[in-house]
Amino acid sequence: MGRSADYTIQGFLYQFNLTLSELLKASDDSVITIEGIVEDIEVASFAGTKAIQCKYHETQDNYTPSIIYDPLLQMMKHFKSNPGAKIKYHLFAHFPNSPSVVVSDVEIKAALITKNKDLKKLAAEAAGVDIDGFLKVFTFSIKPKYDTLMEENTKELEAAGFNKEEVETLFYPNAIQIIADLSIKHDANLRKISKKDFLEELRRIRSTAVSQWTLALKTRKKILETRHKQLKASLGVNARLRHLIIFPKFLKDFDNQIVLFIKSFIDKYHFKVAHIQTPLFALDVPQDFFDQIAERLIGKDVIPNHGRLVRTFTEAHFFREPLVQKDKKEFVLRLIRWDDYKNLQTKVKADDVFVIGDGDITNLDVKDVNLEILATENFDEIKYMIGISNVY
Incomplete structure (x- = not known):
């Protein structure tokens, strides 16, 4: 097993x-x-x-x-x-x-x-x-x-x-x-x-399910390697709008890993001028924890747009395009709480939605969206599957 x-x-x-x-x-x-x-x-x-x-x-x-x-x-x-x-x-x-x-x-x-x-x-x-x-x-x-x-x-x-x-x-x-x-x-x-x-x-079905059940099989290593290969093609495309929904409940060491994970993703998939689609991260966390994560990202020089000028969230501010001065963008990701994300009436759907961890997305509109569910509890395995690292 x-x-x-x-x-x-x-x-x-x-x-x-x-x-x-x-x-x-x-x-x-x-x-x-x-x-x-x-x-x-x-x-x-x-x-x-x-x-x-x-x-x-x-x-x-x-x-x-x-x-x-x-x-x-x-x-x-x-x-x-x-x-x-x-x-x-x-x-x-x-x-x-x-x-x-x-x-x-x-x-x-x-x-x-x-x-x-x-x-x-x-x-x-x-x-x-x-x-x-x-x-x-x-x-x-x-x-x-x-x-x-x-x-x-x-x-x-x-x-x-x-x-x-x-x-x-x-x-x-x-x-x-x-x-x-x-x-x-x-x-x-x-x-x-x-x-x-x-x-x-x-x-x-043409993609391998990643869940607590499939990862408990004897073929765990092969499943991770296969998923890594399956995701490689779409992740290699520069102009794709990607949303990452992250449920921390069963993710090991979430508090210590989440900021490093977001930064690693940005460093890998949103650093070129050709990377014109700003990735969105939706976190299923309380507001105070969300604010802490935003502040820690700023401390790593990973500037998020969380849709608030001061305290009140505004959708227009959240979905504006970043100002670009030479090669420096005003912000490099959109950051939102899951409770707010699932109520958004977005005009443009994501190309890819990655669901990381174990959470209920039953009512999420994923029509015409490439949905990728990666329900593992290990950040190293997530990084490997989405090509941030070559080992897990």
Whole structure:
């Protein structure tokens, strides 16, 4: 797993990989619901509904039935509440030292009388379930470890017609990202996708997703290198209007790095006379912190236009062109708070919008804009991807 993946992320990535496996093995008309209300994955087809849960325990030395009581009870409760429904329940799990596990009425009855206080309510709701009937529609499978599952999915993507040379750094990470994006939608209907639509969406994508999920994959280094190459062409163009939206929440050492980062960007991409488009930086920070950053930039001789003559922001002042005396510009960047930026009614859209860090841009108008999302937590990786430095 990637260096930033903790056990929670590891479990989710295993689940996303199981979902990807189900998608790639499904028929084209099968509809998959990711992160179902009761089950982790639901696959609906004309034959009925397959309800799936998965539990990944790579660090669990030995299997004990109590580990699976929670998903068992959830499924039994659902089965009891939906009599007559054409639903088959599948529990997928991985335990490193347990190549095979049998779940019988013994384990079912033990789960129903569990002493675990966190499961008492769930056990009470599942009480009285038809155990024999449930077992007829329930199967339990031990799944391969994460690395093996990832390799299998890579081969399935190649078999589906994706370029072998690009699967590892483009299609596989983007497949995981599509599933991750769907998994967080609150409405279950918005978490549905067919294999056909999934593959079509995947084929349309030509840039590698950079997020906490894709950077937690074993291919982190290759993903960063690929993203660096993908961004190089557009960043090499002099006359492009670039907006950088920066969310500091998960960015490491933001206070110490932000001024250095902005200066490095200006030194790289806005120092020539031919650099006629003034870059804009939108920071998701409180006003007092924003003012401190502006003052620190001035202290580095990186003069920002923050749209205020004194205290009140004016859009006209913010979007005026800088005065140029010989080779010296009045200001070299526009600096604005994210809360103000998202309410701007700009006449000219950016050519490129870079979203750095993890933030909600759902309502941002990015039509006819080249949107680049770089959701890493490391400034060195950001500098590398956008060509400010050659190392990370």
